[in-house]
Amino acid sequence: MARSRRSFLAYASALLGLLSLMAVACFHFPELLTSREFRAVYNEQFARHLLLVGLAAAFVMGTVAILRGRNKRVAMLGVGGATLAVLFGGTNVQFDAIGKTPYSLGLDWFVLSLFFSALVFVPLERYLGKRELSPLRPGWRTDVAYFFMSHVLVQFILILVTASTSSIAGLAAFPSLKTAIQSLPVWAQFLIAVFVADMAQALLHRVYHNIPWLWRFHAVHHSSRHMDWLAGSRIHFIEIVMTRSAVLLPLLVLGFSASAVNAYVILVGLQAVVAHANLGIRFGWLEYLLVLPRYHHWHHARQQEYVDVNYAIHLPLVDMLMGTFKLPRNQDQWPREYGVMKLETVPNGIVRQHLMPFQGGRKFDDYVD
Structure with missing residues (x-):
């Protein structure tokens, strides 16, 4: 039937x-x-x-x-x-x-x-x-659960991130550099903050992909088999804290104004959703200026030649500088399939996925597929 x-x-x-x-x-x-x-x-x-x-x-x-x-x-x-x-x-x-x-x-x-x-x-x-x-689509309940976790626990995440960055930022003081940055207009501080934060995030992102025990945390995010606006919510709690700490630290150390940092926070929230969204719009040359859906979708492609590319979340320039930029010139070319290369290493469900990184890379019977 x-x-x-x-x-x-x-x-x-x-x-x-x-x-x-x-x-x-x-x-x-x-x-x-x-x-x-x-x-x-x-x-x-x-x-x-x-x-x-x-x-x-x-x-x-x-x-x-x-x-x-x-x-x-x-x-x-x-x-x-x-x-x-x-x-x-x-x-x-x-x-x-x-x-x-x-x-x-x-x-x-x-x-x-x-x-x-x-x-x-x-x-x-x-x-x-x-x-x-x-x-x-399949997996939407899991992604709504991740969306719920990251939003409801937002204050606890902020407490953990602040605790992990404030003391380090206090030790690394560069008065003359801070003064120079704070003398700039807010819009200029914002642009610099985007580049600095994206470089920090992209470097950490590449580390996630290349160190096995860190990959197990990041594999949760890559386990989504369908890409849409909700898929970007699937992030392990520990990865959320680590990534936000790594991004916030250079902004605090360099002394960007609160207005510039707040503007960056708004941008990262919006662009993280847009980058994962199922949008087939042709953006043309903008794809080489900003990280847009097709660019980030190739990062999630379940294809061997794309497992170590497109780490930036804001600026493709960051990947160009890192030597990890890769995008088909044909704007109609999109990934055939999404997900981790070894599907059986990531189980279904938010609770089991949070326990998975601590289980030594085992294989599961009920896995994402």
Whole structure:
């Protein structure tokens, strides 16, 4: 019997229903579930209006899917999640001034980031994708789990990164160089910061590929068999901390202004998603100036001749300087297949993948395929 197609409305309802429930939880426990740094980006009214839109859309999409008889259980999850969100206060939840806590989860960052990322990239990949690829392709649940982990634990990641870089940065002081950099306009500092950070990241990236015990951490990222906007989220927690520390350290040592560093952080978040996205747009000469999807897709190609190339995440110039630049001139030429060369070395599931680097390169029966 042929398997029925998944209903986009049902899954969209489920996503919005669960996100709405999480948003209501954020209103109830803002000190514990929301990030102080991210709260500065949005205001309460914006969050309430967005929650109202999410609730309405979850109810409508879920009801339509149920009436059409498509993925009823998934649709019920969306309607049920939205119903619980309303019962727990919906958009009318009131709270006092938000107190201070030594730490908190970034559930608000996860909710808003997943909502807007899906809102932008799902339609883009649907109409401009190089491959016909469903948002619910194999492995999407694992990648959503990684997306959840990296966003919800954002403050803990920042604490670890700061702890690993601040003391070293304090020891390596270059007053005259810092003064020269800080005397530049912010836009110039930003451009230099992008180059410096990308060089540091690319060097570490190449080390990941060439030292076996580090490769086991990085292999998790390369285990994605499908490339889309969500695939870039699949990164081992330890690799997140190591990479962000390596990138932040030179920026701190050289004394770039907070504005330049913040602008770089925005860029790296955006470009990391775009580079993995399933976008078949012809960018022409821009592919030699900026790291765009086809460039980074070749880095993920499951082809022997591409296992040691295209390490940059921002500027192909970095790979040109390192001697690791490689890109087919034919803009219609894309990788045939993605993933690690030895599929059996990476198991399925976020928990097993986090344990995998500590298991000595063993082979698994239930592996990414």
